[in-house]
Each structure stands twice: as structure tokens, then as C-alpha cells.
Amino acid sequence: MTVNTKIIAYEFDYLEPGSIEEALGMLREHGAEARILAGGTDLLLQIKQEKLLPGYLVDISKIKELSHIKEDGGLRIGAAARLADVREYCSRHPEYIALYEAISVLGKPQVWNMGTVGGNLCNASPAADTAPPILIYGGRVRLVSEKGEREISVEKFFKGVNETVLKRGEILAEIVLEPLRDNSGSAFKKTARVGADISKLSCAVSAERDGQKCSLCRIALGSVAPVPMRARGAEDVIKGSEVNEDMLRRAGQKVAEEVRPIDDMRSTAEYRREVSAVLFRDVFSTAWERSGGEISWER
Numbered sequence: 001m002t003v004n005t006k007i008i009a010y011e012f013d014y015l016e017p018g019s020i021e022e023a024l025g026m027l028r029e030h031g032a033e034a035r036i037l038a039g040g041t042d043l044l045l046q047i048k049q050e051k052l053l054p055g056y057l058v059d060i061s062k063i064k065e066l067s068h069i070k071e072d073g074g075l076r077i078g079a080a081a082r083l084a085d086v087r088e089y090c091s092r093h094p095e096y097i098a099l100y101e102a103i104s105v106l107g108k109p110q111v112w113n114m115g116t117v118g119g120n121l122c123n124a125s126p127a128a129d130t131a132p133p134i135l136i137y138g139g140r141v142r143l144v145s146e147k148g149e150r151e152i153s154v155e156k157f158f159k160g161v162n163e164t165v166l167k168r169g170e171i172l173a174e175i176v177l178e179p180l181r182d183n184s185g186s187a188f189k190k191t192a193r194v195g196a197d198i199s200k201l202s203c204a205v206s207a208e209r210d211g212q213k214c215s216l217c218r219i220a221l222g223s224v225a226p227v228p229m230r231a232r233g234a235e236d237v238i239k240g241s242e243v244n245e246d247m248l249r250r251a252g253q254k255v256a257e258e259v260r261p262i263d264d265m266r267s268t269a270e271y272r273r274e275v276s277a278v279l280f281r282d283v284f285s286t287a288w289e290r291s292g293g294e295i296s297w298e299r
């Protein structure tokens with residue numbers, strides 16, 4: 001059984017590098033014993049529960065070159081940028097509204113003031129709330145190590161439950177999002193036991209409008225597979241089609257076929273599959289309305 005002692009009942013060394021270079025050196029020096037600390041809202045819980053007992057915590061939260069949130073060929077979010085600041089930025093930039101909506105239901109302000117988007121992705125929970133919006137914004141991550149750097153899509157970053165492609169000694173430095181084009185809209189929603197709880201399932205959609213047709217659509221879901229996933233089959237149903245109730249019903253059915261949910265303490269696979277079609281239609285409708293489109297529902 002998992003214990004939560006509420007206190008950290010063992011000793012570790014706390015390291016506070018001032019630059020990426022220094023952090024990478026510390027990770028090399030302490031190897032498997034070291035763990036990166038950003039906001040600590042996932043990591044410290046795992047330490048309290050004794051699921052992890054690292055000898056060294058390398059705190060990247062004060063590294064200035066990782067704290068940016070800026071537009072430069074897309075939205076660039078540094079790994080040390082707080083969820084609260086990212087949320088505030090997205091509240092002023094409607095092209096990233098789905099990320100704003102996701103952070104708004106990710107815990108409460110105490111969590112936003114500590115946690116980071118990078119930590120949410122690196123923890124690699126299937127329920128990570130920032131993952132679906134990042135997937136629909138074509139998100140990429142820049143990973144740095146002493147050997148150099150690489151940039152990969154967020155879809156390829158996740159390997160399994162709590163597993164990513166990050167190698168030992170590698171830091172996620174930055175997340176890069178593509179802005180939506182004109183005539184586009186996006187949205188995010190989740191269902192949970194109570195507000196701001198971990199999701200039973202979540203969905204984000206971006207839709208680009210060409211008259212009454214949807215020319216481009218991205219659909220991403222959380223808590224319905226080992227990793228946050230795109231529903232590409234449903235995207236194919238939508239792309240180039242006229243948006244109406246019948247098309248959305250078919251796309252929703254496709255979403256329900258594509259998800260791979262399980263039973264766990266938060267929900268059942270059956271509930272998740274059924275609700276994925278409904279939640280998708282709801283989120284798509286909001287994104288479509290934000291793009292300036294209309295849907296007439298038969299009653």
C-alpha cells in the first residue's frame with residue numbers, strides 16, 4: 001500500500017544550478033542518483049510516498065534562461081515558467097485558449113504558483129491536463145544534454161505511463177507551440193469527480209473553418225490511453241467535411257473506437273469510451289463557434 005507520511009522522511013542533497021550548463025554538469029556528476037526538480041508538485045509527493053528516493057535534487061526553477069514565455073516562431077514556454085504565468089499569458093492570447101482552459105482546471109492557484117508545464121509533461125501521466133492542448137497546437141519539445149540538443153514532437157515524447165523518451169542527463173528546456181491560423185478556434189474540457197481533480201477524461205480540439213467546412217482539425221484526449229493521444233481517425237472524418245450534426249455524430253463514434261481506456265479508481269473503461277464521443281462533440285462545438293462557425297442541432 002502507498003504511504004504518504006506528509007513529511008519527507010529521508011535526507012537528500014538539494015542543488016541549485018544557475019544555468020543550464022551547470023545543471024547538466026550536476027546531472028552528469030550524480031547520474032542515476034539525481035532527479036530534476038521544477039515545481040515539485042509531482043516529485044515531492046512521490047518522494048513522500050517513497051516511490052522515489054533520489055540522493056540529489058537539481059532544482060531548475062531559478063535558471064533564468066528557462067523562465068521565458070515568448071512568441072518567436074510560435075509560443076515558446078521555458079521549462080521553469082510557472083503554470084500561473086503561462087495561464088495569465090494565454091488568457092491574453094485567445095489563439096492559445098485551450099491551454100488557458102486546461103491550466104484553469106489543473107489543481108488550484110497553489111499548484112499553478114509552483115508547477116510547470118514542463119513538469120506536467122515530464123511526469124507523463126496519461127491525465128496530464130496540459131498535454132491535449134499542447135498536442136492540438138502541434139507542440140514540440142526542445143531537449144538539451146551535454147551531447148547537444150534535439151527537438152521532437154510532444155506526441156513522440158511520451159512512451160508510456162510515467163515514461164518519456166528523456167535520457168539520463170537530459171533536460172526538457174522548452175515547449176514550442178504553433179499558433180492557430182485565421183478562421184480557427186480551439187477549446188479544452190475535462191470531466192472529473194469534483195472541479196480541479198485529476199481527470200476521468202479530457203479532450204482538446206482545434207478546428208480551422210473554410211465557410212461551413214472544416215479544413216483542418218486536431219483532436220487530442222487524455223486519460224483514455226497509456227499516453228495522451230491524437231484521434232486521427234476522427235480527424236480524417238472531419239477534414240474537408242461540412243460541419244453538421246450527422247458528421248459530428250460519425251466523428252464522435254470514431255473517437256470512441258480509437259480510445260483505449262482502462263478501469264481505474266477514477267472511472268471505468270466503459271464510461272470513458274461512451275463519454276469520449278460526447279465530450280469530443282461538446283469541445284468541437286465550442287472550438288467551431290470560436291472559429292466563427294455555427295452548428296444547427298436537430299432537437
Ligand SMILES: Cc1cc2nc3c(=O)[nH]c(=O)nc-3n(C[C@H](O)[C@H](O)[C@H](O)COP(=O)(O)OP(=O)(O)OC[C@H]3O[C@@H](n4cnc5c(N)ncnc54)[C@H](O)[C@@H]3O)c2cc1C
Nearest residue numbers: 038039040041042043079107115116119120122128129172
Ligand atoms: C493538489 C494537486 C493537484 C493536482 N492537480 C492536477 C490536475 O488536475 N491535472 C494535472 O495534470 N496535474 C495535477 N497535479 C500534478 C502536478 O501539479 C502537475 O503535473 C505539474 O504540472 C507538475 O509540474 P512540476 O513543475 O511541479 O513538476 P515536478 O514535480 O518538479 O516534476 C515532475 C517530474 O518531471 C521531471 N521534470 C520536471 N521538469 C523537468 C524538465 N524540465 N526536464 C526533465 N525532467 C523534468 C521531474 O524530475 C519529475 O520526475 C496536481 C498536483 C497536486 C499536488
